Amino acid sequence: MRLTGVRRFHWARDVEEALSLLDAYHGRGALLAGGVDLGRSARTDLEGLIDIMGIGLSYVREEDGRLRIGTTTTLTEILEHPAARRYLHGALVEVLCRVAVPPLRNMATLGGAVVSAHPWADIPTALVALGAEARWEGEREEHALVEELYRQPFRAVFRRAVLTEIALPPWNGAFAFEKLSRSAGDIALLNAACGVGIQDGKIAWARVAVGATPARAERLTWLEEALQGEAPSDTLWRQVQEEVERRAKVGDDRRASAAWRRSVAGVVVRRAVARAAERAAR
Amino acid sequence: MKIYFELNGVPQYPEVEPGESLLQLLRRLGMKSVKEGCGTGDCGACTVLVDGRAVRSCIAFAARAQGKRIITLEGLGTVNDPHPLQEAFLDAGAVQCGFCTPGMILVAYELLSRHPDPTPEEVRTAIVGNLCRCTGYRKIVDAVMLAAEWKREGRWR
Numbered sequence: 001m002r003l004t005g006v007r008r009f010h011w012a013r014d015v016e017e018a019l020s021l022l023d024a025y026h027g028r029g030a031l032l033a034g035g036v037d038l039g040r041s042a043r044t045d046l047e048g049l050i051d052i053m054g055i056g057l058s059y060v061r062e063e064d065g066r067l068r069i070g071t072t073t074t075l076t077e078i079l080e081h082p083a084a085r086r087y088l089h090g091a092l093v094e095v096l097c098r099v100a101v102p103p104l105r106n107m108a109t110l111g112g113a114v115v116s117a118h119p120w121a122d123i124p125t126a127l128v129a130l131g132a133e134a135r136w137e138g139e140r141e142e143h144a145l146v147e148e149l150y151r152q153p154f155r156a157v158f159r160r161a162v163l164t165e166i167a168l169p170p171w172n173g174a175f176a177f178e179k180l181s182r183s184a185g186d187i188a189l190l191n192a193a194c195g196v197g198i199q200d201g202k203i204a205w206a207r208v209a210v211g212a213t214p215a216r217a218e219r220l221t222w223l224e225e226a227l228q229g230e231a232p233s234d235t236l237w238r239q240v241q242e243e244v245e246r247r248a249k250v251g252d253d254r255r256a257s258a259a260w261r262r263s264v265a266g267v268v269v270r271r272a273v274a275r276a277a278e279r280a281a282r
Numbered sequence: 283m284k285i286y287f288e289l290n291g292v293p294q295y296p297e298v299e300p301g302e303s304l305l306q307l308l309r310r311l312g313m314k315s316v317k318e319g320c321g322t323g324d325c326g327a328c329t330v331l332v333d334g335r336a337v338r339s340c341i342a343f344a345a346r347a348q349g350k351r352i353i354t355l356e357g358l359g360t361v362n363d364p365h366p367l368q369e370a371f372l373d374a375g376a377v378q379c380g381f382c383t384p385g386m387i388l389v390a391y392e393l394l395s396r397h398p399d400p401t402p403e404e405v406r407t408a409i410v411g412n413l414c415r416c417t418g419y420r421k422i423v424d425a426v427m428l429a430a431e432w433k434r435e436g437r438w439r
């Protein structure tokens with residue numbers, strides 16, 4: 001453990017208690033969910049850890065086609081939950097079983113993944129594409145699309161608030177997820193989540209998010225608009241690949257070069273869109 | 283601070299530091315099968331079972347053991363009375379230096395307690411995060427498949 005300076009460990013019993021403890025530490029306390037990130041952290045500024053695994057936020061519920069997931073639910077618990085498995089014919093399962101490795105999925109929570117929001121992470125990409133909504137409690141209860149949350153200084157928000165729920169809306173269509181990594185359990189060099197709805201043989205709507213570019217996921221709204229009204233075909237998928245390769249915003253980091261990312265971005269998005277369309281047409 | 287938990291079936295009431303890892307606590311309590319490889323959650327050498335689930339003890343907080351049932355390799359079998367999974371690892375030649383072995387066996391234990399009849403592919407998926415630098419993974423997969431067969435034959439206790 002590389003965290004130094006921690007002097008107190010608290011087991012919060014509810015959201016209110018977690019918030020008042022957080023408040024009492026004036027920025028020197030942190031909420032502890034799965035601990036996968038905090039357990040690796042070398043922060044020296046933390047004095048108190050506030051365990052939130054017992055505050056009643058471990059649940060998966062299906063409501064009017066929406067899937068509501070409490071933020072302390074572990075990735076394994078989600079993967080094993082029948083409602084989560086059913087959601088969009090397994091779209092969520094397809095993503096989560098590519099996230100990290102089983103013993104880490106036993107620890108990591110959905111809330112921790114949303115708040116840590118590593119730019120290379122897969123969960124933010126999927127949640128942005130799916131139009132997921134986040135709910136949190138700080139001074140008051142608030143909610144926003146995960147995509148909008150990421151446009152705000154969200155890390156500052158969650159120094160004084162508890163993210164309580166992620167809700168996934170129903171979609172009349174299908175999604176597919178693609179991830180390129182060096183090995184099966186490794187983090188993404190590029191990832192994409194795409195959704196497509198088909199009506200009368202034409203694409204009625206499309207959602208495309210690309211992440212690990214190496215920046216955090218962003219939607220390709222120009223592509224979503226261009227796809228509307230088109231009939232799925234190999235020619236269309238070839239065009240998607242070429243256009244994404246041309247227009248993708250990619251960069252260098254220590255894992256991959258911008259040139260390499262550009263050369264694969266088109267393929268990754270093409271595969272995800274084509275697979276989503278094929279599923280939607282079934 | 284004092285916590286209570288069950289370690290390999292035996293109640294424990296240790297004093298723990300708020301920033302201490304579960305790995306440090308378990309080794310302090312004499313569980314030397316719990317290895318520190320990377321210390322950052324990447325290699326799997328420190329894997330233990332918490333309430334039946336494999337977790338990475340190097341990045342888990344010791345305080346979190348409160349009220350839990352924890353199993354380390356010491357809780358599965360001994361040199362004189364090995365667990366069938368340990369025997370299978372020896373039979374299949376899946377152990378060289380042995381550093382990765384406790385973690386591999388515990389991840390396999392979790393898998394087989396949930397899926398007694400896995401395919402080799404499912405075994406590979408289960409051990410994907412546990413690194414072995416000596417043996418290669420084929421013999422480890424063979425060992426888990428062998429142990430699964432023994433389990434289905436009722437040879438596990």
Ligand SMILES: Cc1cc2nc3c(=O)[nH]c(=O)nc-3n(C[C@H](O)[C@H](O)[C@H](O)COP(=O)(O)OP(=O)(O)OC[C@H]3O[C@@H](n4cnc5c(N)ncnc54)[C@H](O)[C@@H]3O)c2cc1C
Nearest residue numbers: 033034035036037038100108109111112113121122123163
């Ligand atoms: C080796 C490794 C491999 C990984 N591979 C992948 C991968 O392939 N794909 C991928 O997408 N991700 C991957 N991850 C990232 C992983 O998904 C996240 O680290 C994990 O989900 C964090 O969740 P946690 O519950 O452990 O968070 P914690 O460590 O408990 O918390 C993380 C941060 O979020 C805050 N926080 C947690 N919960 C809340 C809440 N409810 N409200 C407000 N703040 C909160 C904490 O205070 C802390 O700042 C990997 C991580 C590791 C260590």
Ligand code: FES
Nearest residue numbers: 319320321326340
């Ligand atoms: S020592 Fe814990 S994962 Fe490597």
Ligand code: FES
Nearest residue numbers: 378379414415416
């Ligand atoms: S046997 Fe040496 S690391 Fe696996």
